[in-house]
Amino acid sequence: MANILITGVAGFIGSHTAEFFLKEGHLVTGIDNFDPFYPRISKEKNLKLLLQNPNFNFHELDFNNAHLERELGKEFDGVIHLGAKAGVLPSIKNPNDYIKVNIQGTLNVLEFMNSIGCKKLIFASSSSVYGNMDIPFSESADVSTPISPYAFSKKSCELLTFNFHHLYNFDVINLRFFTVYGERQRPDLAIHKFVKAILNDEPITLYGKGDTARDYTYIADTVSGLFKAWSFLEQNTGIYENINLGNNKPISLLDLVKTIENQIGKKADIIYTDSKPGDVDITYANIQKASNILDYHPNFLFEEGISNFIKWFKDENKF
Numbered sequence: 001m002a003n004i005l006i007t008g009v010a011g012f013i014g015s016h017t018a019e020f021f022l023k024e025g026h027l028v029t030g031i032d033n034f035d036p037f038y039p040r041i042s043k044e045k046n047l048k049l050l051l052q053n054p055n056f057n058f059h060e061l062d063f064n065n066a067h068l069e070r071e072l073g074k075e076f077d078g079v080i081h082l083g084a085k086a087g088v089l090p091s092i093k094n095p096n097d098y099i100k101v102n103i104q105g106t107l108n109v110l111e112f113m114n115s116i117g118c119k120k121l122i123f124a125s126s127s128s129v130y131g132n133m134d135i136p137f138s139e140s141a142d143v144s145t146p147i148s149p150y151a152f153s154k155k156s157c158e159l160l161t162f163n164f165h166h167l168y169n170f171d172v173i174n175l176r177f178f179t180v181y182g183e184r185q186r187p188d189l190a191i192h193k194f195v196k197a198i199l200n201d202e203p204i205t206l207y208g209k210g211d212t213a214r215d216y217t218y219i220a221d222t223v224s225g226l227f228k229a230w231s232f233l234e235q236n237t238g239i240y241e242n243i244n245l246g247n248n249k250p251i252s253l254l255d256l257v258k259t260i261e262n263q264i265g266k267k268a269d270i271i272y273t274d275s276k277p278g279d280v281d282i283t284y285a286n287i288q289k290a291s292n293i294l295d296y297h298p299n300f301l302f303e304e305g306i307s308n309f310i311k312w313f314k315d316e317n318k319f
Contacts, residue, residue: 002234003027005076005118007063007109008083009050010034010043012184013124013177013222017080018050020223021230027055029072033062035101037086038187045316046184064105068112078120078230081109084153087188088128088278091150102153103160110164119170120233122226123161126154127178127215127246127283135250136286139176139242148278162240171239173229178246178285182219182305183312190253191216191306194260195313198268206253208275213250213282218305221247221298228294246285247298259306 004021008014009030018028030050034040050056061071063083085091085101106123113121128151130137146152157174164170185192197204225245233239251259257268290296313319 002077005079006030014082015046029057031059074116076118080122082124088148088150095149098149098153103156106157121172123174125174125176129155135284138286165240174242175245178215178217180222203269205271210254213252215246215283215285217247218300225296244285248287250284
């Protein structure tokens with residue numbers, strides 16, 4: 001039984017991760033500051049099931065401001081650092097927040113870990129670090145030319161984690177997530193917005209010609225990969241790895257819309273507009289490294305994941 005600290009625990013990926021680790025018999029302490037990027041009530045719903053588990057302990061605090069050692073104590077076997085400012089376009093509008101929360105905040109978490117002698121870290125990086133480059137994206141690619149402040153902040157954090165690996169013998173896995181979707185997905189993301197709009201007979205907006213593509217990865221596959229990463233860290237030392245956690249099957253924006261239309265049984269009213277600055281044309285994960293090191297193999301078909309999300313959305317919103 002490990003004692004794990006999860007940052008951003010009230011979020012989409014954080015709450016699913018905490019549930020999985022608790023189900024596997026671990027102790028979980030979660031922190032979240034309920035950043036107003038999306039409504040607090042959604043995050044409180046995410047926490048509801050967790051708070052019923054006696055092995056879960058929650059602290060509402062901001063890792064960018066709080067004295068973590070005083071608030072949380074010293075007894076942690078590892079940290080899963082998921083808390084961050086998310087979103088490409090918002091980062092272009094307000095880059096200072098991303099530098100403060102994602103970079104300075106991550107440094108605060110690392111310094112806290114070092115102060116208590118906790119040396120096992122999983123960091124949530126992003127496929128955004130790749131920008132527009134040859135596909136599929138491989139971890140060996142040069143990612144020194146980020147095309148958004150969000151991507152820059154995530155790459156900067158990967159460098160920070162390497163620094164602590166080098167100086168203080170941290171064991172680190174930076175997981176580069178690829179468009180995670182599923183139940184509880186953030187309301188600002190495409191699948192959530194499209195399902196909501198189509199069910200409410202409202203138009204949806206597609207940026208560009210609808211030919212951009214994303215390597216959509218179902219939440220259960222992502223969390224399974226994350227748990228495998230923890231198991232690998234727990235059993236090994238001298239570790240520093242960047243690992244893609246994707247589905248290895250890009251889906252175009254138009255195919256995403258068609259899939260949702262088919263599952264709901266209703267056509268979308270589509271409005272086309274200009275492409276967004278800082279956005280990438282396609283994300284496509286080479287997952288060979290994840291397979292070799294973590295025995296990671298995504299199991300969920302895209303249509304299955306979309307069906308699960310639509311069912312969850314209808315239940316939540318009483319359709």
